[in-house]
Amino acid sequence: MRRHNKAIKLLENSYESYYWLGFLLADGHFDNTGRVTISLAVKDALQLEKLIKFIGGDAHLTYYDINFKGNPYKYTRYSVMDKNTIMDIMETFNIVSNKTENPPNFKLYDRLDDDSFIAFLIGLIDGDGNIGHQTGRSDCYIALKLHRAWLLFLNYIVKRLEKILNISIKPARINKFGYSFVIFSNLKICRYLKQSISRLNISPLERKWSKIDETRVSRYELAYNNTI
Numbered sequence: 001m002r003r004h005n006k007a008i009k010l011l012e013n014s015y016e017s018y019y020w021l022g023f024l025l026a027d028g029h030f031d032n033t034g035r036v037t038i039s040l041a042v043k044d045a046l047q048l049e050k051l052i053k054f055i056g057g058d059a060h061l062t063y064y065d066i067n068f069k070g071n072p073y074k075y076t077r078y079s080v081m082d083k084n085t086i087m088d089i090m091e092t093f094n095i096v097s098n099k100t101e102n103p104p105n106f107k108l109y110d111r112l113d114d115d116s117f118i119a120f121l122i123g124l125i126d127g128d129g130n131i132g133h134q135t136g137r138s139d140c141y142i143a144l145k146l147h148r149a150w151l152l153f154l155n156y157i158v159k160r161l162e163k164i165l166n167i168s169i170k171p172a173r174i175n176k177f178g179y180s181f182v183i184f185s186n187l188k189i190c191r192y193l194k195q196s197i198s199r200l201n202i203s204p205l206e207r208k209w210s211k212i213d214e215t216r217v218s219r220y221e222l223a224y225n226n227t228i
Contacts, residue, residue, distance in 0.1 A: 007082040015119040015200040022120035026127020034083025042074040106156035151180035
C-alpha cells in the first residue's frame, strides 16, 4: 500500500522540521506538482540520509555524475512526492518553484518563535551558507550569498538576530558580482548558533559547524569580564 502524506513530518512544527525546511528552502527544488527534490555532493550524502530518516519511509538515494568545465563531480539526489504536504508547505512559507529569483515574503516568518527561527536559519546556512576562518585568525565567520532578489530577506535575518542577541550587525548588501550577501563575523553570533544546535537537538552538516568552537571567548569579552 502506498503511503500518503509522505512528507507530513515537515509540518510537525518541531525544531528539526524547521531545520529541514530551511535546508530545503536553500537547496531543494519545489515542483508545482507537489514534489520536492534535493541534490548534494556525495560528500554530504549522510545529510540526505538524515532527511530520509526524519521523513520516514523506504526511500533511497540516487547517485549520478555531472561534468562541469571538464571536471567530473559525483552527486546524490533525494526526491519525495506528496502533493498535499508540499503544496501546503509552499503556501504556508511562500515558496515558489523558481525560488532562486523569487524569495519568500519575509514577513510570514515573523510567525516563528525565536528558537524555531534559529533552527530554520541553521538549515538555511547548511544549504546556502559558508562557514570558514577569518583571514589569519582562528575566529570564524558565517556567510550567506544569494540572488540579489533576496536582499530584503537577508536583512530580515539580520534584524531578527539583532533583536535576539541585542547586538548591532552590518546589514546585507549587494556585492560587485550582483549577489546579495551577508557575513556574520561576530563571535557572539557564531557561538550562539553553534550552541543552539545541541540545545534544539538538531543535526546539521558537521563538516561546516565543527569549525566553530562554541566554548571560545573573544579577547574583547575577556577584557570586559576583567573590568567587572
